[in-house]
Amino acid sequence: MKKILALMCILLLAAAMVFAGGNQEEAEDTIVEEVEQTLTFALQNEPDGIDPGITNNSFASPILFNVFEGLVVYDADNSIVGGSAESWTISDDGLTYTFKLRDNLKWSDGSPLTAEDFVYSYLRVLDPALGAQYTGMITDYIAGAAEYYAGTADADSVGIKAVNDTTLELTLTQPAAYFIGILGMWVYSPVNEATATTNGDKWTLSADSYISNGPFMMKEISFGEGYEMVKNPNYWNAENVKLETLNFRFIPDPSTALVALDKGDIDGSYEVPSADLPNLKATSDALQIIPSYGTTYYEVNCSKAPYDNPKVRLALAMAIDRTALIENVLQSTDNPAFSMIAPGYSVDGVAYDEGRSNYGLSATADVKGAQAMLAEAGYPDGKGFPVLELSYYTNETVKNIVEAMQQMWEENLGIEVNVSTEEWAVYYENIQALNYDVGAMGWGADYMHPMTFFPLRVTDATYNNSGYSNPAYDALVKDAQAETNAAKAMKIMRDAEDVLMADMPLIPLYYRTSPKMMAPYVKGWTITPLNNMYLSGAYIEK
Amino acid sequence: MIKYIFKRMVMMILTLLIIAVLVFFLMHAIPGGPFTAQRELPAEVEKALMEKYNLDDSLPKQLINYIGGLLKGDLGPSFKYPGMRVNDFIREGFPVSARLGLITIIFVLAASIPMGIVAALKNGRWQDVLSMIIATIGVTIPSFVIATLLMYLFSHKLGWLPAFGFDKPTGYILPVIALGGYAMSFLARLMRSSLLEVMGQDYIRTARAKGLSEFKVVVRHALRNAMIPVVTVLGPTIAALLTGSFVIEKIFALPGMGKHFVTSITNRDYTTILGITIFYATFLIVMVFLVDMFYLIIDPRIKYEDGN
Numbered sequence: 028m029k030k031i032l033a034l035m036c037i038l039l040l041a042a043a044m045v046f047a048g049g050n051q052e053e054a055e056d057t058i059v060e061e062v063e064q065t066l067t068f069a070l071q072n073e074p075d076g077i078d079p080g081i082t083n084n085s086f087a088s089p090i091l092f093n094v095f096e097g098l099v100v101y102d103a104d105n106s107i108v109g110g111s112a113e114s115w116t117i118s119d120d121g122l123t124y125t126f127k128l129r130d131n132l133k134w135s136d137g138s139p140l141t142a143e144d145f146v147y148s149y150l151r152v153l154d155p156a157l158g159a160q161y162t163g164m165i166t167d168y169i170a171g172a173a174e175y176y177a178g179t180a181d182a183d184s185v186g187i188k189a190v191n192d193t194t195l196e197l198t199l200t201q202p203a204a205y206f207i208g209i210l211g212m213w214v215y216s217p218v219n220e221a222t223a224t225t226n227g228d229k230w231t232l233s234a235d236s237y238i239s240n241g242p243f244m245m246k247e248i249s250f251g252e253g254y255e256m257v258k259n260p261n262y263w264n265a266e267n268v269k270l271e272t273l274n275f276r277f278i279p280d281p282s283t284a285l286v287a288l289d290k291g292d293i294d295g296s297y298e299v300p301s302a303d304l305p306n307l308k309a310t311s312d313a314l315q316i317i318p319s320y321g322t323t324y325y326e327v328n329c330s331k332a333p334y335d336n337p338k339v340r341l342a343l344a345m346a347i348d349r350t351a352l353i354e355n356v357l358q359s360t361d362n363p364a365f366s367m368i369a370p371g372y373s374v375d376g377v378a379y380d381e382g383r384s385n386y387g388l389s390a391t392a393d394v395k396g397a398q399a400m401l402a403e404a405g406y407p408d409g410k411g412f413p414v415l416e417l418s419y420y421t422n423e424t425v426k427n428i429v430e431a432m433q434q435m436w437e438e439n440l441g442i443e444v445n446v447s448t449e450e451w452a453v454y455y456e457n458i459q460a461l462n463y464d465v466g467a468m469g470w471g472a473d474y475m476h477p478m479t480f481f482p483l484r485v486t487d488a489t490y491n492n493s494g495y496s497n498p499a500y501d502a503l504v505k506d507a508q509a510e511t512n513a514a515k516a517m518k519i520m521r522d523a524e525d526v527l528m529a530d531m532p533l534i535p536l537y538y539r540t541s542p543k544m545m546a547p548y549v550k551g552w553t554i555t556p557l558n559n560m561y562l563s564g565a566y567i568e569k
Numbered sequence: 570m571i572k573y574i575f576k577r578m579v580m581m582i583l584t585l586l587i588i589a590v591l592v593f594f595l596m597h598a599i600p601g602g603p604f605t606a607q608r609e610l611p612a613e614v615e616k617a618l619m620e621k622y623n624l625d626d627s628l629p630k631q632l633i634n635y636i637g638g639l640l641k642g643d644l645g646p647s648f649k650y651p652g653m654r655v656n657d658f659i660r661e662g663f664p665v666s667a668r669l670g671l672i673t674i675i676f677v678l679a680a681s682i683p684m685g686i687v688a689a690l691k692n693g694r695w696q697d698v699l700s701m702i703i704a705t706i707g708v709t710i711p712s713f714v715i716a717t718l719l720m721y722l723f724s725h726k727l728g729w730l731p732a733f734g735f736d737k738p739t740g741y742i743l744p745v746i747a748l749g750g751y752a753m754s755f756l757a758r759l760m761r762s763s764l765l766e767v768m769g770q771d772y773i774r775t776a777r778a779k780g781l782s783e784f785k786v787v788v789r790h791a792l793r794n795a796m797i798p799v800v801t802v803l804g805p806t807i808a809a810l811l812t813g814s815f816v817i818e819k820i821f822a823l824p825g826m827g828k829h830f831v832t833s834i835t836n837r838d839y840t841t842i843l844g845i846t847i848f849y850a851t852f853l854i855v856m857v858f859l860v861d862m863f864y865l866i867i868d869p870r871i872k873y874e875d876g877n
Contacts, residue, residue, distance in 0.1 A: 083610075155617035158651060163611045177613065209751045228652035249822025278733050278822040282717075286725045286732040452837055453602025489611060493636070506594040 028556050062569050065272040066549060069284040069296040073251065073277050078231045079216035080152045083160035085471070088213070089297065089560045090254055090275060094239040094260075095216035098126050098145070098195070099207060101555045103564075105371075105475055110215070111140070111240065111263075112195070120200030122170075128193040129270060133261040134219050135244035138410050142189035146211045148218040150175075161214035163489075164473070170198045175344035202511045205476035208372050211559075212473060216240075242268045242563035248476055253277050262563075265514065269551070269566035288313060288544055294567075295545040301424060304542060305358050312547045316360045319393060319539040320556035321471035322480070323361070323370045325432075327461055330494030333412065338404035340531040341387060343465070345397035346439040350390045353537055356431045357424065360542060363390040364535035366528050368480045368520075369472070370481045371556050374513045379477055383521070386528040388535070394439045401440055409441030418447050419456040420466035428536070429467065465534070468492070472557055484527055495532035573873045577861075581854050588850045589639065589843060593632050594835075594867050596842050603648035603837045622648055624839075635843065644844030655844030658829050663848075665735070666813030666825035672741055673749040673810050681753045682799070685760020690787065692765060700757060707754025708863045715819045716747035735824035744821045748814055752806050756799060765796040800867065804860035808853045 029247050036116045076085030078094050086358040092100075099108040109115075116415060132140040152159045153166070153176045166173040170186035186198025199206060209215070219230075219238035234245040242264070243256040255274040258268050278284040284296035286305060299307065299314065307314045335338045349363035365388040370380040387396070400407070406412040415436065419429045426448070433444040449457065470490075472479040481504045482488045486496040503523035510516035542559060551564040579875040602624070604615050619625045623634065638645055644655035707715075720743060724732035731740045767773065768791055776786045813827035826845070833841035864871045 075649045081651050102715065127715075155613075156621060157620045158618045160610055160614060162614050166611075191776065232652055232657075250657075251665070251828070276734070276822070277824070279819045279828070280822070283720065283733050283820055284821055286720060289725060290728060292731065292733070444694075450835060452835070456600055485681075525591065 037204065047280045062567050064567055065274065066270050066295070066436060066567065067274040067276060067293045069278040069281075069287065069293050069544075070253075070275050071277070071279055071281055071284070071296075071298040076231060077237070077254075078228075079213040080148060080218050081157060081159050082437075083214075085558065088558060089217065091213040091239075092559050093243045093273060094237075094241045094256060095213060096241040096260075097210060097215040098128075098218070099210050101211055101553070101557070101559055102474070103553045105555050107211060107475075114206075116438045119512075121204070122199050124197045124199070124206070125190070126195040126197070129263050130193065132240065135239050135259045135261055137261050138219075138221070139242055140191075140217060141192040142195040142455065143192070144220065145195050145219045146187050146189045146215070146539060147220045150182055150185065151223070153185070158444050159214070159247075161212065164209055164212055164214050168199050168203060168209065170200045178320065179515055202509050203478075204508075204511055204513050204516050205474060205478045208474035211475075211557075243270075243273050246272075251277060252423070260453060264563070268563050270562060273450060273562060285544070288546065294549050295543065296518055297543060299542040299544055301357065304360070307542075307544075308360070311487060313544045314346075315545050315554070317541045317543055317554045317558075318371060318556050319471065319541040320369050320371045320475060320479075321424060321469060321557065322364050322367055323536045323539060323540040324364065324367060325467035325534040325536065326463070326466045326468045326493050327456060327531075327533060328461055328494055329464070329496075329530075330461055331464065333404065333406070334464060336404050337530045337532075338400050339406070340534070342397045342400035342404060342440065343436065344388055344531055344534045345393045347435055347534065347536065348392035349536060350554065351392075351435075352428060354430055356427050357537075359537075360540045362540070363535040364538045365389075366524060366535055367470075367483060368477050368524055369538045372475060372477050372517075373545070374517050377514070379517060379520075384528070386531065392435060392439055397439055398441075401442075403516050406442075409443075412440075412442045414443045414445050416445050416447060416464040418449070418454065418457070418465070420451040421448050425467050451462045461492070461494050467538075468533075471539070475555070475557060477517075477524075481507070481520065481523060485531055493532050495530070497526065497530060500526045570874060577858055581858065585847060585850055586636070589636065589847055590632065592843055592846050593839075595626070596837070596839055599837070601837050605838060622646065624648075630700065633842075634811060639847070644847070645840035647838055647841050649833070649838040649841070655840050658841060659826065659848055662813065662824065662826035662829060665810045666818070666827060668735075669741065669748065669823065669825065670807075670811035670813070673745045673752075674807055676745050677749045677753045677756060677806075677810075680749075681756035682760055684753075684757040685799075686764060686787070686792070688757065688761040689764035689768065693794065697761075698835075700761070703759045704754035704761075707750040708758070708815060712747050712750060712752070712814065713816045713820060715750050716743065716765060716817055719747055720729055720745045720820070736822065740821075744817050744823060747820075748810065749818045750780070756802070756806070759802065760795065760799055761799045764791060767791045767795045796867055797864065800863055802861055804856040805853060808849075808856040812849050812852055 038323055040211055068087060068089070070086065072086040074082060074090065075084045076082040077087050077090050079091050095142040096110040097111055098112040099107045102108045111132055113129045115124055115126045117124055128142055135283050149165060151157060152162055153172055155176060162176060166176050171180055171184040172186070174180035175185045178299060190196050205517045217240055222230045222236045222238045230236045232248065237245040237248070237365065239245065239259070242259055242262050244259040245254060246257045253274060256273040258271055259265060261267060278287065278296070281296060281298040281300040282303070284293065284302065287293045288296060327340050328335050328337055329481045353359055353361050353363065365385045366383065370378060372379040372529065382443050419431060423438070427448055434448050436442055436444050457463055468481060470483060477561060483490050484493065484495050484500065485491060485504055486501050501521055503519055503526060506521040507516050510519055543554060545552060548567055548569045549565060550568050551566050553561040553564065604610055604618050623631065635645060647655055647658065648651045680681050684700045684704065689698040720732055723743060725729040730742055731737055734740055773786060773791055777792045813825040815827040815831045818825045818827040829841060829845050831846060
């Protein structure tokens with residue numbers, strides 16, 4: 028009896044080994060999948076809302092780009108690819124965009140998502156009662172939208188039409204080669220009509236009513252604490268979404284986030300404390316330096332003497348040691364800027380900034396050149412130059428830059444510089460009212476196209492707070508906007524930039540990079556130079 | 570007595586109304602508005618928003634509307650967070666702050682009063698010196714420094730305690746010490762000096778002369794009187810601890826009320842500034858009132874006569 032038992036045991040063991048051997052490959056696969064597919068990422072700021080139709084708050088971006096999906100998205104190479112739209116065609120006159128939506132698109136609650144939903148969502152943004160903040164991104168481009176928003180036209184006259192369930196047609200007021208990039212902004216995300224109507228402005232406040240259409244859907248909203256999201260089984264590409272859970276935790280102090288990352292409580296952080304950057308650069312394998320499509324520059328009041336003289340502005344710009352600012356003051360990973368338009372855009376492999384001039388500027392200070400330029404403007408050795416009022420908005424980093432600039436100008440140009448600060452709301456009103464000499468400013472792009480920068484110096488444009496006006500520049504920008512051939516448009520933009528920078532109506536400091544923390548075992552994530560974080564392809568591999 | 574309480578109640582409501590009106594005009598006097606954001610809004614959008622929130626009405630009309638809502642307990646909508654009401658902020662944030670505050674108060678009382686008593690009774694000896702060294706450190710070092718040091722030591726170096734959040738009960742330890750450090754030290758010093766003063770008074774000598782044990786002298790006769798200054802500061806201290814600290818909540822990533830105090834002002838979120846100020850003021854006034862009532866219990870010499 029005992030022998031039989033022993034024999035059976037041996038047989039069983041052998042069988043087990045055989046089956047185990049036969050399944051070895053599968054067994055390895057399961058081990059990979061056994062790693063818990065949960066990503067916890069720290070955000071430093073709570074957005075002021077997560078209704079994609081309403082908010083223009085950049086803090087909402089990590090949430091909105093993962094729970095919603097508009098017609099197009101950016102891929103890992105920063106190119107626009109289909110999102111909810113499978114493909115699209117643009118009419119020859121560049122005015123009509125026809126989108127073919129993917130088949131069987133669904134909302135996270137399982138209900139069908141059709142072209143009509145997009146029409147509803149975009150018209151919703153155009154209802155003044157909604158209080159949408161990114162309305163301009165629709166009214167500036169879509170035919171009839173501005174009139175509809177103003178209440179002088181009806182919905183039928185707006186160039187947003189559902190041809191059938193899977194075909195959406197958008198008509199523009201004028202050709203804009205970069206419009207497809209604008210469609211990548213979250214204001215063009217679809218919003219579920221049923222929940223938005225039933226719950227009114229409360230639909231974004233609870234996970235149950237927060238219906239979305241992206242790779243993830245909301246599971247829990249805890250105000251002040253974070254968002255818990257799970258994979259959306261109704262997403263068209265759900266089979267390729269590997270993360271099961273995506274947590275965004277608000278950890279306002281980036282230093283706390285670093286400690287938590289070190290302890291393994293979180294896997295990444297949106298912000299990195301600048302004081303820790305030099306150390307992290309040397310020691311951390313979680314530090315990720317993302318090029319950012321933005322420029323930090325200083326406004327110069329071009330409407331006020333002596334700053335109305337381009338030579339004075341050029342002298343000021345030449346006297347700045349950008350390398351010292353970046354390496355010693357900021358201790359950051361940014362790059363010296365000689366123009367308003369950040370690099371990063373390209374057409375058919377030709378980079379926008381290829382062969383671009385330095386416009387007389389250099390990475391380190393050109394002291395002699397700057398002094399000569401100031402003398403030419405009538406202020407040899409800074410004599411007779413009025414006290415320069417250098418203003419900034421209250422912010423520790425900006426304060427350090429401003430103090431360094433003050434020292435550079437005083438030493439290099441022999442002029443007197445007075446520094447003053449106000450909190451943003453007050454500061455910005457003064458800048459808009461041209462009530463300043465030189466002031467801290469910058470621009471982070473909305474879409475991956477240089478045209479996001481050009482309006483900053485167009486006469487009387489909303490964001491032109493410099494008092495600068497040049498009809499030649501305005502005309503070239505207009506031409507570039509209307510040009511449907513991307514390569515030609517790029518050429519015109521370069522001409523416009525040359526015209527602009529010859530006048531130096533700003534003091535470029537640096538092109539931004541954006542340091543983030545992401546643990547090395549997190550793979551497959553994408554963060555674009557627009558700071559759009561796409562985690563649909565992310566996974567944990569430990 | 571009842572008349573006195575009734576009078577205090579009326580005064581409290583009046584004080585709150587005055588605070589509401591003052592804050593209302595003060596915040597409208599600061600330049601900028603709720604929609605002066607990093608990204609400037611086109612004029613027509615700003616106009617639509619102003620209409621949506623009735624900010625285009627005249628100030629007196631806005632004030633009357635606001636007070637009307639206030640009397641019904643409605644603190645109005647947040648201008649910054651669409652769909653959220655100021656009541657929501659308080660409902661979400663206050664329990665977190667209050668929970669942390671309550672634990673902190675227990676910690677503060679449990680540590681400071683014995684510390685002060687021991688220091689006073691062992692005046693000049695090592696127990697006194699040690700207590701006062703700890704108390705001086707607590708009073709002089711700001712809470713954010715204490716918080717950072719604690720986090721560096723216990724979360725980063727030793728890895729014993731979480732660096733953020735209340736996910737685990739141990740998450741309370743560091744914020745409680747950092748938040749309570751100042752109050753604990755201040756109260757310990759106050760307790761010590763107040764007890765020392767009382768112990769030098771005639772009636773204590775009388776008590777001793779009666780042959781009472783030292784324990785009875787201290788607990789029955791000295792402590793009750795020595796507690797009066799402590800109770801006086803305890804009221805506002807409790808109010809401050811319960812309503813949250815911006816700095817501590819920020820460092821330890823706690824979703825409390827503290828941040829709304831500060832961010833609503835930079836955001837010019839008018840209703841939130843008002844609502845939170847009124848909430849805080851109510852809390853403070855009620856605490857002060859409770860302290861006044863508490864005097865009756867601990868000091869028989871204090872009486873609130875009607876008509877006084």
